Amino acid sequence: MKITLNELIEKRKESIDLDITIPVGEIGMINEEIEIISPVSLKGKIFHDDDSIYLEADIKTKAECICHRCLQKFQMDIENHIHEKLTINEEEMEDYYYINKNRLDITEVVDNVLVLNMPMKLVCDENCQGLCLACGVNLNKEQCDCESDQIDPRLAKLKDLLLND
Known part of the structure; x- marks a missing residue:
C-alpha cells in the first residue's frame, strides 16, 4: 500500500494524518512460527521537521504463533510504535525508508517493524511447562x-x- 506525499514534500502541508487498515494478505507470515491473522491497524501521521520527514504511528494486529516450549498454537495481540525517518535521497536508503517518486510503501515499513519487534522466544504463557524431554x-x-x-x-x-x- 503506497501513500502519496506530494503535498508534504512540497511543504504545502505540515503533516498527513494516517488511519489505515492493511488487509491480512498484504503482510501474512512474519516467519514460519508467526502468522498475522487480523488486519493491521495503523494510526499516526507523517510530518516534516525542518528538512527531515518522519513517520510516527501506532500499529495493532493479532497473530497466531507457535509456543517455543510446548509447540501449541496460540494467539497474541501485537502493538508497536513506529518512529522512523523517511528520505528522498537515494544515498540514505540503507538508514531510512525511501520515498520513491513522492510515494512511501507503508506495507514495507509495517512489515519491518513487526519482524524487528517480535520477541526472541514466543511462549503461550509465562508459566508454560513445555514438553517432557x-x-x-x-x-x-x-x-x-x-x-x-x-x-x-x-x-x-x-x-x-x-x-x-
Whole structure:
C-alpha cells in the first residue's frame, strides 16, 4: 500500500494524518512460527521537521504463533510504535525508508517493524511447562511418569563428583 506525499514534500502541508487498515494478505507470515491473522491497524501521521520527514504511528494486529516450549498454537495481540525517518535521497536508503517518486510503501515499513519487534522466544504463557524431554508429553495438559532426576549425559560425570564427596 503506497501513500502519496506530494503535498508534504512540497511543504504545502505540515503533516498527513494516517488511519489505515492493511488487509491480512498484504503482510501474512512474519516467519514460519508467526502468522498475522487480523488486519493491521495503523494510526499516526507523517510530518516534516525542518528538512527531515518522519513517520510516527501506532500499529495493532493479532497473530497466531507457535509456543517455543510446548509447540501449541496460540494467539497474541501485537502493538508497536513506529518512529522512523523517511528520505528522498537515494544515498540514505540503507538508514531510512525511501520515498520513491513522492510515494512511501507503508506495507514495507509495517512489515519491518513487526519482524524487528517480535520477541526472541514466543511462549503461550509465562508459566508454560513445555514438553517432557524424555517422553514428549505436554506438561501443561498431563503429568508424565518419567524420572525427574534425569541428567544430561554430558553432565553425568559432574554428578559422580558430587556423590564422591
